[in-house]
Amino acid sequence: MGRQDGSNRDVSDSSVDDSTATILHIDLDAFFASVELLDRPELVHRPVIVAGNSARSVVTAANYPARKFGVRSAIPLSQALRLCPHAVVLEPHREKYLQYSLEVMAIFDDVTPLVERIGIDEAFLDVSGARSLLGSPAEIARMIRARVFTETRLTCSVGAAAYKFVAKMASGRAKPDGVLVVPAENTLAFLHPLPVSQLWGVGATTGEALVSRGVRTIGDLAALPLATLQKIVGEASGAKLSALAHGIDPRVVTVINDEKSVGHEVTFEVDITDADVLRRELLRQADAVAVRLRRGGFVGRTVVLKLRYSNFTTITRSRTLSEPTDLGRRIFEEVRSIYDTLGAHDRVRLIGVRVEHLEPTGGQRLSLWDDDDHWREAERTIDGVAEKFGRAFLRPASLLGPSTNRVQRGEVGDARRRARGDG
């Protein structure tokens, strides 16, 4: 294991046999903050926080000088500024982060086709097939880090291990700007002394439940009888956590990541009581969700409304449709109806729309129009026609005869059904 003594950031001990550590986890350091600092080099040594400009913002990212004051991702910005009043707060620029992300991921793709992206700033790489060409995992890690820095001026940290979650935990302990290699035979020696809260999948709730029962380290967790653990965290989670604590992780690096739901939500700057404002927001979100569904080539079967009230209690209400949809109108109709049946309610802090149970539309996406404004127009046309003449009107164009207004409208419905693969 490199860095056992915490003295060197890199794996310079050539006696370490790293040939079994073929899974790399690569994590860009303080990613959003680092990207912002590329344009503001004069701030590099000052505490910098990236957060939205709202009274209810939370910290999106913080650089290491800010972290020294206890500033962490996801804490309220107001709290962060109490911890570190002289921090510089910068607004996020997601498009820019995406560009850098693509650049970095392209470097990973040069190393191996087995790249599993995790969010915008992390990835797993299976380099078992790249060793003969590119060297040992530690050498590959060094090469990737050098390329990332040369090409983007961003630093990243790399964990190398025989198992995904060990690689993930190793990169966390290598941060910032470091490498940590955990060969297979060192897996348990690496894991067992660590606090149980650091195990991937153990969050605040589970961590507290375990510590309150005297389970402090991952070693303690491994010693806990499976049935006892399952009584605490449930059957599935118990089996998983127990396996991880024993250094067992069957997950492999997977390139394909099927999307299972698409949603949008927003927290208002002040709580809202006006039902019309909420309905308008639902319409906006339903449209945005529909655009993303179509862009991805999906229809969804279940529509979910999410509300968070002023006291922070959060509810969800869902309905499964008889036919899956990618239409903003249809999604809106459903969430508005759910919302309206909820009746009188408290002040609303957050509202959101999600569509689940996605299916590919089958066949290629409809290419009648290229941009979403035309799509929206088509939706309104279809729904307008349906309201006026009934759904039966939206039959395949072939049944309607030559080119009239009606036929064109019929074609829209037909093309949409074909794009979905159900007609």
Next chain:
DNA sequence: TCTGGGGTCCTAGGACCC
């Protein structure tokens, strides 16, 4: 001085079917 927005996975109860 309260608590973002994007997601995934699991649990649990009830309906319903065999």
Next chain:
DNA sequence: TCTGGGGTCCTAGGACCC
């Protein structure tokens, strides 16, 4: 006759991750 059990779908909530 008063009672089983498995499987699946649906819904609501919660833990967790980035």
